[in-house]
Amino acid sequence: MKYLLRKIVLYVFIAWAAITLNFLIPRLMPGDPVSILIENMEGRIDASARAALMEAYGLTDAPLYVQYWDYLTGLAQGDLGLSISYHPVPVADIAFGAMPWTLGLVGVTTIISFILGTGFGVLFAWWRGRKTDYVLPALTFLNAVPYFWMALILVLIFAINLDWFPYANAYGLGLFPGWNMEFVRSVLYHAILPALTIVIGSFAGWVLSMRNMTVTVLGEDYVSMAEAKGLRKSTILFTYxxxxxxxxSITGFALSLGAVVSGSMLTEVIFNYPGVGYTLFRAVQAQDFPLMQGLFLVTSLAVILANLIADIVYIFLDPRTRAEG
Known part of the structure; x- marks a missing residue:
C-alpha cells in the first residue's frame, strides 16, 4: 500500500536523522569521555594507556566522514560504545540488561492501563448522564496527579505505614536472577507498588480521552442512522x-509504548527499579555520556518503531487509509 510505504520511508529517514544526531552531538560538546574517565582515576594514567582509551571510545583524528562510517558499522553490529561509570562494560550490555525490567514492568502496565481505560471510557460514554458521571471528577483529579506523587503516596501508605510491600529494588536481597519460583515470586512482589503507580497514574487519562471521543462520535449522523435502522446497541457502540x-487513542498509545523503553523514570528512581529510566538517571549522575547517548538512541528508535506499528494498526481500523493505497 502506498500509505504504508510512505510511512516506512518517512520513519527510515527519521531513524537515520536520530542516528546522525546521536553521532554528532557528543562530538560537538566540549570535553570527551576519556578526559572524564581519567579525571575519575585522578589522572594516574600514562600516555600509551590514554591513547588506547581514545581508540576504544572511537576518538581519533580521522576525518568526520570516516568516523561516521565507523560509527554506522559499529552500530550495525550492536556496538554502542563503552560505558564510563561501568568501564569497560559495553553500553549495549547495560542497555539490553535494563530493558527487560522496563518492558516487563512499564510495558505490561501501560498495556493493561490502556485496555482498561479505553474499555471504561467507552462504557462511561454510553452511560453518560447517569450516576457514572459522578466518577469523572475523581478521574480528573487522578489524571492531574504526577507519577512521582502517586509513587510517594503509595510508598508512604503501603510500604512504610502498613509494611505490606517493599519500597525498593526489583527482587529480594540475596537472590540471584533465574527462572525459579522463589525469584519469580520476589520479582512479582516487588513490582506491585511500581505497577500500581503506573496503572493508577495513566488509567484516568485513557478513560477521560476515550469517553470524550466516544461521546463526540456517538453524536454523528451515521450513528443516528444506525440507530434508526434498529441495529443492536452493542453493534452501534463498538462497531460505529x-x-x-x-x-x-491509538496514536497516544503508540507514543506511550515508545516511552516505555525510557521507562517511567521517576517511578523507577523512587523504587530503585533497575530499568532503562533508572539506568539513564544513574548515567546522568555519573556524567556517563556514552551510556546516555546509547540509551537516548534506543529510546528514539523505540518511539519510531511504536509509531510505525500504530500506522499499521490504522490501516485495519480506518478504511480511508486503505483507500489511499
Whole structure:
C-alpha cells in the first residue's frame, strides 16, 4: 500500500536523522569521555594507556566522514560504545540488561492501563448522564496527579505505614536472577507498588480521552442512522462508536509504548527499579555520556518503531487509509 510505504520511508529517514544526531552531538560538546574517565582515576594514567582509551571510545583524528562510517558499522553490529561509570562494560550490555525490567514492568502496565481505560471510557460514554458521571471528577483529579506523587503516596501508605510491600529494588536481597519460583515470586512482589503507580497514574487519562471521543462520535449522523435502522446497541457502540473513537487513542498509545523503553523514570528512581529510566538517571549522575547517548538512541528508535506499528494498526481500523493505497 502506498500509505504504508510512505510511512516506512518517512520513519527510515527519521531513524537515520536520530542516528546522525546521536553521532554528532557528543562530538560537538566540549570535553570527551576519556578526559572524564581519567579525571575519575585522578589522572594516574600514562600516555600509551590514554591513547588506547581514545581508540576504544572511537576518538581519533580521522576525518568526520570516516568516523561516521565507523560509527554506522559499529552500530550495525550492536556496538554502542563503552560505558564510563561501568568501564569497560559495553553500553549495549547495560542497555539490553535494563530493558527487560522496563518492558516487563512499564510495558505490561501501560498495556493493561490502556485496555482498561479505553474499555471504561467507552462504557462511561454510553452511560453518560447517569450516576457514572459522578466518577469523572475523581478521574480528573487522578489524571492531574504526577507519577512521582502517586509513587510517594503509595510508598508512604503501603510500604512504610502498613509494611505490606517493599519500597525498593526489583527482587529480594540475596537472590540471584533465574527462572525459579522463589525469584519469580520476589520479582512479582516487588513490582506491585511500581505497577500500581503506573496503572493508577495513566488509567484516568485513557478513560477521560476515550469517553470524550466516544461521546463526540456517538453524536454523528451515521450513528443516528444506525440507530434508526434498529441495529443492536452493542453493534452501534463498538462497531460505529468505539472503533472510530479509538483512532486518536491509538496514536497516544503508540507514543506511550515508545516511552516505555525510557521507562517511567521517576517511578523507577523512587523504587530503585533497575530499568532503562533508572539506568539513564544513574548515567546522568555519573556524567556517563556514552551510556546516555546509547540509551537516548534506543529510546528514539523505540518511539519510531511504536509509531510505525500504530500506522499499521490504522490501516485495519480506518478504511480511508486503505483507500489511499
Amino acid at each position: 462508536g468505539a472503533r472510530n473513537a479509538i483512532l486518536p
